[in-house]
Amino acid sequence: MVMKNYPPEFKADAVALVLSRPDRTITSIARDLGVSRETLRVWVRAAQALGEGGQQAAGGAGTGKDTPAGPVPSDDVLEEENKQLKARIRELEQERDILRKAAKPFRERDKLVNRSQFVEDHKLYGVKRLCRVLQVSRSGFYRWLKGAAARLARRQADEQLAERVRRIHSEHDGTYGSPRMPAELRAAGIVNHKRVERVMREHGIAGLHLRKKVRTTIPEPDAVPVPDLIQRDFTVEQPGTRYVGDITYLPVGGGRFLYLATVVDLWSRRLVGWSIADHMRTELVVDALQAAAHTRGGRLDGAVFHSDNGAQYCSREFARACRRLGVTRSRGAVGTSADNAAAESFNASLKRETLQGTQHWPDARTARLAVFRWITRYNTVRRHSRLGRLSPIDYEKTTDSLKSAA
Template identity: 75%
Template sequence: MAERVRVRELDDDEGRRLLRIIRRGTGSVVTWRRAQMVLLSAQGMPVVKIAEVTFTSADRVRDVIHNFNTDGFESLYPKYKGGRPKTFTLPERREIKKIAKSKPAEHNLPFSTWSLVKLADFLVAEGVVDDISHQGLRILLREEGVSFQRVKTWKTSRDPDYSVNRKRVERVMRAAGIVGVHLRRKVRTTTPEPSATPVPDLLQRDFTAATPNTRYVGDITYLPVGDGQFLYLATVLDLCSKRLVGWSIAAHLRTELVTDALKAAAAIRGGRLDGAVFPSDNGAQYVARDFAQVCEERGVVRSRGAVGTSADNAAAESFNASLKRETLQGRRSWSGAGEARHAVFRWVTRYNTRRRHSSIGQISPIAYE
């Protein structure tokens, strides 16, 4: 039987440093993803499960853990040159070359030229590759004949202020015939459980929070993957920072779908969610004994709205609607489960690290935290 791969024992300072990297998310997307893998391993999650929740391969997770055990925090950063060199498939190399030769403006990015840092982060965030170091990217570009002058350092403001007002944007959109995409038919994912033990509604439709890690919302939504088949996505959203802290995707609607999402959120928050309120609908998954036990183990205070109304969980419903509207973009379904998982991970990464929210001062959720 193969030996189980797991990160070495961490001391308190190392654990806090990992949490700072994940919570702040101010550095590279590559660093953020590697730190997540190490932290999940330290919390006892097996390699196969880590690969599933981070949307990468088990071999890649093993490499990250091995490199961390050997070289520590240095291995989390894109400049790390140790470990086994990562290889790329021919389609990956072609896509990297294509993006490197394009202009950032073509991807709606607010800067004029690529740097190695920006290009590496973009490739990971867009799901072109699951991981890439600066040295590996430099070598690949050289092998593909991409001029390094095109990938020069960008030294202007990374987060410029835009002077264009809302009315001008609306006028230009009307002239160009641009409109938002709309969702199609709905699939029922909430099945009430008549024997559920009553839980009070602690939010009363007040979807605000003064500080992060105090109030969350969660829900289940369907992901159509063709031929009448579905995957199901469970979410855990912080009401203060708007960050999607935990999520889980599966081909079933068993209780473990929502418990896995809550466990993932707790792992990001250091293993506990003491005192945090988590409202949900009255679906069988959220009223199950196993879900109540996970909440108790991690210090979560349960809350539940009325039966038969989505308004009591409107924040979670709105988040799920945005995710599907912007990932499907008018399509009826994805071509398969792999494409759906990939699209969700790419969207969530951009949502947490780049998407601005007016309620938190036009910055991203991770920047706010």
């Protein structure tokens, strides 16, 4: 029941109900009547203030008879209830704070060890409360606490072993991993190979692995034949007439790869178009060709673009892109890298000079930035043996100047 102005009869009946039911709380009666607890309490107090006559009026309003008087909670009782509620609220707030602080460390490593360590680090909340909230047995926690000295000694021994492993790893040029490292340490009396492997794993020490060969040229069996218009002749007398391109992989940490598609002008050896992505779909090589067209003024009319027989270069989508940009396609023989040696050489130089003997870049962003920096320096600074020790862009500028002077 929701009412803005309660009639006197309703108030009298409500007070009579409270006084007649000492076994029920004001809160429960107020809920049944649809009024607030404080409102009902005010009515009861007002009725009590009237004395015996007020109680009779309240009792007789509904029935015409006296209503048995029942005990009403005193102010002291209400105050005590209020204190208990506030204490419970503080308890719940502390439990909430404990769980919030414990959420992150519990996601890492061993949960049981984390919980015991958390109890030790936050004893200000009380061990009993912490163990209850985190569901840790107190006896288990105290057993864990007694083992602190042994754990410290084990941790120090692992650190010493890790330092020894690092020294051996360095002496062998980073090539020793598992099982070579345990075999090396066995002579020194360390025969627990699982412990050695665990320490190496925890400290990020790994041996040298052969780089996994990544196949980037996947022939398209149903491709329409395209003639080889280059015939391994990579010498060009005019700019913008012959381009070569290829796809190469860029190794990134975690066994992942990025892929680079290139378009090189055989005349100046300039990289005029390129594209990097985490896939080898046809759009990768199309984006590189479009970038080359943008560098050369928007189109590549009359130019020959030579590639291998990878599925991307044999696709209908790439053929349409070539027609749109005015390019004539050329492809070498299947399975013969020498037919596209200029593009292969460019990719080899890029990876050799950017990776410098390392196995991979730590992440994709680092790889992209390293390749971007090298490509920029390759075009503008790096001296090329076939260009009279000039950079590709300097060669183009010098040649253009000579032609203009002539």
